[in-house]
Amino acid sequence: MLVSNPHCAMTRKALRTLEPGKQIVDDVLILLARMLAFDSTRLQWYLPTAFVIYCPMWCDNHWFLVIIDLSRKQLVYLDSLRSPTARSKSRHQIRKLAIFLDDLLDDRAWYANADIDKIECSEFDIKEPEVAQQLPERMCLAIDMVLKYHNDNRMETVEAALNYWRSFTIAPW
Incomplete structure (x- = not known):
């Protein structure tokens, strides 16, 4: 598990849905909504208020x-x-x-x-109002979901990634 959050569980499989052309799963959308709400100092409403x-x-x-x-x-x-x-x-x-x-x-x-x-x-x-397109933003979303403060497992995830990267590098001795 890469992201631990009371609202969803973010795994590698879930984050891979942010790749271009893939169907995004609900855990990704739930976490994004939670991030937007948590980062805000005021209530934000994204949908029209008319009937x-x-x-x-x-x-x-x-x-x-x-x-x-x-x-x-x-x-x-x-x-x-x-x-x-x-x-x-x-x-x-x-x-x-x-x-x-x-x-x-x-x-x-x-x-x-x-x-x-x-x-x-x-x-x-x-x-058809202009809306942000998702392709350029998917990698940024994945990084934010894993590394920001709302993820209780962020330090363990970073350490695991560093260990994985180190396994491919040759020590210069």
Whole structure:
């Protein structure tokens, strides 16, 4: 175990999911969220405060997030691993989600007031705000997760790495 934390257990296998093109496991995300919260001197809120629905989407072995913002009538597409081919497929999946929501919201039982217009998610604009891309940051995240103060095993991990490195070097005598 490389990182000991009350919220997750970080092993080499978990950290290897930070390699480019690999699916990141939940322990990595939990530790990152814990690091961000612990480093802060104030409460940080990363998601919009308006009435929204958060919908994680899975497409072609890749996760991305769609935020259905009902007050702004927007479908917000957030992807930290953008690619031109994945973008087209992801947008197609978002449109399918919007049509599904239209069918779901067709039932007037969802509306507290009969005078409220029916919500048509398929008419919402798809917005793609700039978000940090994960490829350049993965190695930095792995190093921070292992070496920062939130890891109770950091000194043992550093010592094990040094011993491993020393086993490959020749003593100059």
